[in-house]
Amino acid sequence: xxxxxxxxxxxxxxxxxxxxxxxxxxxxxxxxxxxxxxxxxxxxxxxxxxxxxxxxxxxxxxxxxxxxxxxxxxxxxxxxxxxxxxxxxxxxxxxxxxxxxxxxxxxxxxxxxxxxxxxxxxxxxxxxxxxxxxxxxxxxxxxxxxxxxxxxxxxxxxxxxxxxxxxxxxxxxxxxxxxxxxxxxxxxxxxxxxxxxxxxxxxxxxxxxxxxxxxxxxxxxxxxxxxxxxxxxxxxxxxxxxxxxxxxxxxxxxxxxxxxxxxxxxxxxxxxxxxxxxxxxxxxxxxxxxxxxxxxxxxxxxxxxxxxxxxxxxxxxxxxxxxxxxxxxxxxxxxxxxxxxxxxxxxxxxxxxxxxxxxxxxxxxxxxxxxxxxxxxxxxxxxxxxxxxxxxxxxxxxxxxxxxxxxxxxxxxxxxxxxxxxxxxxxxxxxxxxxxxxxxxxxxxxxxxxxxxxxxxxxxxxxxxxxxxxxxxxxxxxxxxxxxxxxxxxxxxxxxxxxxxxxxxxxxxxxxxxxxxxxxxxxxxxxxxxxxxxxxxxxxxxxxxxxxxxxxxxxxxxxxxxxxxxxxx
Amino acid sequence: xxxxxxxxxxxxxxxxxxxxxxxxxxxxxxxxxxxxxxxxxxxxxxxxxxxxxxxxxxxxxxxxxxxxxxxxxxxxxxxxxxxxxxxxxxxxxxxxxxxxxxxxxxxxxxxxxxxxxxxxxxxxxxxxxxxxxxxxxxxxxxxxxxxxxxxxxxxxxxxxxxxxxxxxxxxxxxxxxxxxxxxxxxxxxxxxxxxxxxxxxxxxxxxxxxxxxxxxxxxxxxxxxxxxxxxxxxxxxxxxxxxxxxxxxxxxxxxxxxxxxxxxxxxxxxxxxxxxxxxxxxxxxxxxxxxxxxxxxxxxxxxxxxxxxxxxxxxxxxxxx
Numbered sequence: 001x002x003x004x005x006x007x008x009x010x011x012x013x014x015x016x017x018x019x020x021x022x023x024x025x026x027x028x029x030x031x032x033x034x035x036x037x038x039x040x041x042x043x044x045x046x047x048x049x050x051x052x053x054x055x056x057x058x059x060x061x062x063x064x065x066x067x068x069x070x071x072x073x074x075x076x077x078x079x080x081x082x083x084x085x086x087x088x089x090x091x092x093x094x095x096x097x098x099x100x101x102x103x104x105x106x107x108x109x110x111x112x113x114x115x116x117x118x119x120x121x122x123x124x125x126x127x128x129x130x131x132x133x134x135x136x137x138x139x140x141x142x143x144x145x146x147x148x149x150x151x152x153x154x155x156x157x158x159x160x161x162x163x164x165x166x167x168x169x170x171x172x173x174x175x176x177x178x179x180x181x182x183x184x185x186x187x188x189x190x191x192x193x194x195x196x197x198x199x200x201x202x203x204x205x206x207x208x209x210x211x212x213x214x215x216x217x218x219x220x221x222x223x224x225x226x227x228x229x230x231x232x233x234x235x236x237x238x239x240x241x242x243x244x245x246x247x248x249x250x251x252x253x254x255x256x257x258x259x260x261x262x263x264x265x266x267x268x269x270x271x272x273x274x275x276x277x278x279x280x281x282x283x284x285x286x287x288x289x290x291x292x293x294x295x296x297x298x299x300x301x302x303x304x305x306x307x308x309x310x311x312x313x314x315x316x317x318x319x320x321x322x323x324x325x326x327x328x329x330x331x332x333x334x335x336x337x338x339x340x341x342x343x344x345x346x347x348x349x350x351x352x353x354x355x356x357x358x359x360x361x362x363x364x365x366x367x368x369x370x371x372x373x374x375x376x377x378x379x380x381x382x383x384x385x386x387x388x389x390x391x392x393x394x395x396x397x398x399x400x401x402x403x404x405x406x407x408x409x410x411x412x413x414x415x416x417x418x419x420x421x422x423x424x425x426x427x428x429x430x431x432x433x434x435x436x437x438x439x440x441x442x443x444x445x446x447x448x449x450x451x452x453x454x455x456x457x458x459x460x461x462x463x464x465x466x467x468x469x470x471x472x473x474x475x476x477x478x479x480x481x482x483x484x485x486x487x488x489x490x491x492x493x494x495x496x497x498x499x500x501x502x503x504x505x506x507x508x509x510x511x512x513x514x515x516x517x518x519x520x521x522x523x524x525x526x527x528x529x530x531x532x533x534x535x536x537x538x539x540x541x542x543x544x545x546x547x548x549x550x551x552x553x554x555x556x557x558x559x560x561x562x563x564x565x566x567x568x569x
Numbered sequence: 570x571x572x573x574x575x576x577x578x579x580x581x582x583x584x585x586x587x588x589x590x591x592x593x594x595x596x597x598x599x600x601x602x603x604x605x606x607x608x609x610x611x612x613x614x615x616x617x618x619x620x621x622x623x624x625x626x627x628x629x630x631x632x633x634x635x636x637x638x639x640x641x642x643x644x645x646x647x648x649x650x651x652x653x654x655x656x657x658x659x660x661x662x663x664x665x666x667x668x669x670x671x672x673x674x675x676x677x678x679x680x681x682x683x684x685x686x687x688x689x690x691x692x693x694x695x696x697x698x699x700x701x702x703x704x705x706x707x708x709x710x711x712x713x714x715x716x717x718x719x720x721x722x723x724x725x726x727x728x729x730x731x732x733x734x735x736x737x738x739x740x741x742x743x744x745x746x747x748x749x750x751x752x753x754x755x756x757x758x759x760x761x762x763x764x765x766x767x768x769x770x771x772x773x774x775x776x777x778x779x780x781x782x783x784x785x786x787x788x789x790x791x792x793x794x795x796x797x798x799x800x801x802x803x804x805x806x807x808x809x810x811x812x813x814x815x816x817x818x819x820x821x822x823x824x825x826x827x828x829x830x831x832x833x834x835x836x837x838x839x840x841x842x843x844x845x846x847x848x849x850x851x852x853x854x855x856x857x858x859x860x861x862x863x864x865x866x867x868x869x870x871x872x873x874x875x876x877x878x879x880x881x882x883x884x885x886x887x888x889x890x
Binding site: 011100103106107111113114118120121148265274304305307309310311312313324332333334336343345347469470471475476477480484487488490491493494539 | 674675677691742743745746747749750754803806809810814817818821822823824825826827828829830831832833835836837838842843845846849850853879
């Protein structure tokens with residue numbers, strides 16, 4: 001009974017159907033939260049626990065995955081019994097099924113990250129605007145916005161690395177076996193079954209004047225092969241030639257260099273750093289782990305002549321060591337500068353409206369319309385309106401005001417809908433009188449709200465800033481080494497292949513058989529040329545296909561099977 | 570400026586050439602030329618005819634009729650299709666060369682190495698140039714008008730899309746600072762060669778599934794599948810090196826980080842993994858398994874999503890407008 005229930009839940013139709021349902025529900029709720037809010041789809045108890053059908057769906061999925069696990073339990077136990085725990089683990093981690101599952105999971109994570117804006121590249125407030133506060137909190141808790149820093153993506157990645165390492169070891173052992181297995185002489189009928197085969201006829205009258213026909217013939221064959229850089233071995237009346245035997249290791253080394261690259265990136269991740277710093281002309285900043293300081297001498301943007309289009313952003317930096325100027329360099333986009341292993345990249349440039357806005361604000365008393373004067377003030381600073389006994393704090397400036405779920409934020413960093421936020425205090429008592437927004441494009445808003453004083457934005461400027469990405473990357477040489485190896489091995493994989501040629505000389509029978517095989521890929525062009533070259537010898541000619549084959553009766557095979565060749569890869 | 574020195578004019582001319590090529594390939598399926606002695610697999614017991622190299626050989630997509638060999642005439646729809654395709658490619662080449670100069674001029678020759686791949690219009694026309702080239706390269710050994718029709722159809726669709734001012738404004742725009750690097754050329758050209766080869770692989774997989782459903786001759790089916798495999802296996806390293814390795818190096822040069830999990834990067838990784846899955850699945854399921862061919866098609870769709878589709882869904886560091 002239990003067995004049957006487990007069987008039903010673990011059947012591929014049930015599991016597959018549930019997975020499809022769950023995944024499509026997930027993608028729907030992540031891309032169209034208006035149709036299926038995430039709070040309804042993900043049954044997290046402390047976020048409301050979904051609705052009945054999503055709860056049912058997840059429960060069924062959990063049951064069927066459990067059933068799947070239960071069903072594979074006996075097999076796993078048997079494997080442990082037969083191979084020991086370590087052997088069973090090795091088998092598990094070298095299984096292609098695990099690799100497929102892990103790659104599929106990585107793909108799923110990747111897919112989510114391409115459909116859901118990630119916090120690394122987006123502002124929190126934009127996500128709240130898109131999903132609403134409640135959904136945002138839930139998805140944030142689930143790590144959807146930081147999908148590659150969640151514990152589950154670390155687990156999947158770690159398993160993948162282990163899987164890759166185990167598979168590499170397994171394949172490497174097979175490659176070593178392959179490299180150690182020498183070519184052996186083959187019987188003529190075995191040659192005939194090879195993917196590439198030719199039967200040539202030796203002239204029946206060996207001319208003694210050629211200086212011992214047998215030797216000359218063999219010399220000719222070996223010369224042809226040697227010219228093509230084959231390694232040659234003679235065994236009886238057979239010549240065995242091969243080249244690029246070690247080509248099989250290309251994929252092994254490729255897999256290893258993937259691991260090397262991952263190691264390099266990991267070293268950078270653990271010991272290095274990367275951050276964006278926003279700097280202004282004349283500012284000086286220091287760098288973690290180094291004694292020197294960096295001064296921003298100048299920053300400027302160049303346009304294409306006669307247009308508004310940016311040609312380049314540039315920042316001139318000077319390195320200071322204990323106040324002494326050491327080096328000056330100009331960085332631009334795509335042209336970083338490195339000092340003592342620390343690299344500086346030109347990453348952004350513009351007017352810093354959010355952090356360094358300066359406005360001109362006119363204060364007007366509401367009841368009699370008296371002008372209380374214009375004030376210049378920077379974000380974060382305060383000014384005094386003496387005539388009214390007010391202290392006004394300029395709390396925030398938003399260049400492109402918008403509301404996200406009731407929270408004001410700046411939709412873009414461009415000056416599209418500028419708004420300033422003020423807090424007004426009584427100078428004497430220090431008591432907060434009121435708060436107000438002032439919109440530059442909608443000054444009449446000030447007339448609507450019922451405040452004793454009105455604030456009108458008369459002008460605004462902001463500091464120019466340069467965004468510099470600072471990076472310390474100790475894993476760089478390792479990662480680049482891995483890259484270089486990967487590239488080389490890919491090229492080796494594409495262009496090299498282990499080629500083997502057998503030439504069987506049967507002078508009494510007047511026949512010469514040539515068989516050829518490559519570990520992978522196609523050898524026909526090379527093989528054809530070798531046969532052509534062989535036929536250049538005066539006493540070798542092609543067999544006439546219309547003549548009956550030699551006395552030896554070969555077994556005919558319809559088409560050479562490619563399967564074996566493929567599986568060896 | 571006369572039309573003759575305007576790159577868009579050549580792309581405009583190349584569009585009908587591709588369409589005709591597709592049309593002639595379709596006719597070549599409907600009216601196969603009477604084949605010369607069938608092209609044999611490698612390891613022939615007799616010397617190869619040599620004709621296959623010259624491009625006059627029979628189209629193996631036609632069922633072999635060895636006895637009709639003597640009557641083979643020179644004319645075939647297939648040859649006509651190839652001719653049209655070559656004309657289209659040559660016109661596109663002229664367009665690409667001109668566009669390179671136009672872009673260089675507009676950008677004040679800000680960097681010395683240019684490739685017109687900075688806007689949607691340019692990438693579409695560039696792809697429509699390189700896809701047929703990759704196909705013609707593979708066609709030297711594998712001649713299937715069905716694949717030709719699909720591949721030229723895709724190239725035609727790209728040029729047609731590029732002709733729409735809504736999808737792809739054709740104005741030459743000076744290169745933005747982020748793209749002023751020789752890595753642009755290296756990174757993009759490798760990716761594009763990869764995509765172009767995948768396109769042929771896609772066409773071959775579609776044809777394989779189609780022929781298989783209609784019960785094609787097994788030897789022929791094997792050959793079509795082999796073409797799909799060769800194209801994908803060759804495209805795979807180009808795509809991987811161009812996207813993952815050169816992309817990472819450029820990202821390091823330009824942004825200070827190899828890998829940002831930027832949506833386009835991630836999608837590219839997914840596409841590459843999809844092809845990795847295809848290659849591994851082919852190893853373990855065997856080339857004849859239908860699922861393998863379906864994987865090839867699915868992977869190609871992911872590649873297209875990565876290249877074009879994703880730009881319409883999420884903001885990315887790879888949006889340069």
